[in-house]
Amino acid sequence: MTGSASELARRLGEHAEAVCREYLSNGQRSGNHWIVGDVRNTRGRSMHVRLKANAKGLPGKWVDEQSGEHGDLLDAIRESCGLLEFRDVADEARRFLAMPRPQAQDPGAQRQPAAARGSPEAARRLFGMSRPIAGTLAERYLAGRGILLTAHERALRFHPGCYYRDLVTGEMQTLPALIAAVTSLDGRITGLQRTYLSSGLDPSGKVGKAPIPDPRRSLGHLLGNGIWLGLDLGTPVPVMAAGEGFETMASLRTVMPALPVAAATSANHLAGLTFPPGCRRLYIAADADAAGRHGIERLSRRAGEAGILALALRPQLGDFNDDLLHLGPTHLAASLGDQLVPEDARRFLPSG
Template structure:
């Protein structure tokens, strides 16, 4: 991205998000609206339903509009990426011109290019992975930190005996609107491959007292190589439970402490998860939304082909953390009991301490 490109990108993406459904109808005409999502086959406007675009997301605010992910391929991005891929454009200048034409905006006057337009940052996938590893080195163990306090506020009191979660007291947060960089205490999760090699990190910026998330627009972000990798709690062998969110899978940990768990961080990455070689039964901790439905559908097909028994686990409320917090551990055990395979009830549920 050169010249005025970087500054333009944020402004154009915001303007496009304000007209997100019109953008989808124009550039993703092979899809259609389902509730708060636009569903289509992929970002190149193929018929189907594996890609979903957020039209409106009250829980995440206005900035979530226009964000999209493809449950089949693991791709994700914003509406500028939709324009680039659906129109087959390569250069950002062409993407910006197309976006301005759609928005009926004038072309900006060129300005001199300065060194600030080209900061010396490696933005390749390997560069992002290396940045994630540098951040991980600067973290500290979880016990006794604000991150541990945050998890306790979510009723996640039985923390995993692993190095998957750590704490950074002053992690940088850069707003999407190019506002000033801030620092917040942060829960850091390790994203690893099946061999345990760190490929990325997931950050949850926290309030100064650890009572909740930080008051920022996007309090959760991932960094690094994510596709096929996950945040892992326990070593998977023949049985594994996989879900999207860290807090969701840790809620199961409270009543099933010996069940290996993975958090894939999004529906798209859940659908694209890499199966451990000895896996024979996969529990999918599902989210009740279109993205979660399509991730489950994709995984079911992949599991069938791999000879893996797939069982969906459904919460009673919005998600399993809500079940844990509002109904309690005993109710969560009762909710899970009929959904588990009988042999896993004896193996994981009945042997777990209360």
């Protein structure tokens, strides 16, 4: 830690309780500690911030007993505010402490601008601040939907305190969220989809979506790109499947784990999906509504023009996640086996 960082951390420690009330507002004081869920200001009791110096150490030091994370109040400001650059963290700390900003050593140096709301850069920063889904609410949510994916799916992450703004009232809150990266074929993140989750269990004992008007939101550049599962960069993809919804496509991949799939997030984006190199056969997950049919027709037409055979896969119930949940993986696999080209059924369905 640099000298300036050490000094800022020390000054923040002198006002540890005030810092916690500002940046870890979902917690409360208990004796000589501020108790909160985690450094991202989630509700709970896992993280302890020391408020006064004692034999165990300096004020402002904290530890999350569940995750093992630890740090000082600069780290708390960084994580709770979603900042990435130290200069931004330092500026926020100085603002709180009413300290003047130091003169730049290079008068001509330009500060890196904040990422614009809804931009690909904002998507990349949020994805980078999230963590793998193993052992999180996101993994439990997917399991409750019958979706079982391997730990190698790089597109999926979890954020315990993702910002959500009510578009009517403007009210802001933080909610846990499943984060799915939308990428181009070269693997660059261009956007993402957030599925906001409830922090508790629903009546069935599962993790559900948050009780908000629109628990699923996307940001960034989505057209032409998708949430890719099983895409091996730089390798031809002769056979793949595509559809609108992430859970629909993840359900297909649950029973066909070797098949690369892409979720385009909407019917319009599905129609404009970019085909990977070497694609010869494209299975399109059908959607019952008019917009879905329109997206399938446009994508099929584009595939034909590119010399790709497009074939529709149709669920027996509302969508393939309904099939997976209510009919079971064996029944879903059998239904898909009747719709796949025999060569693909032998290759992608475990039962052959």
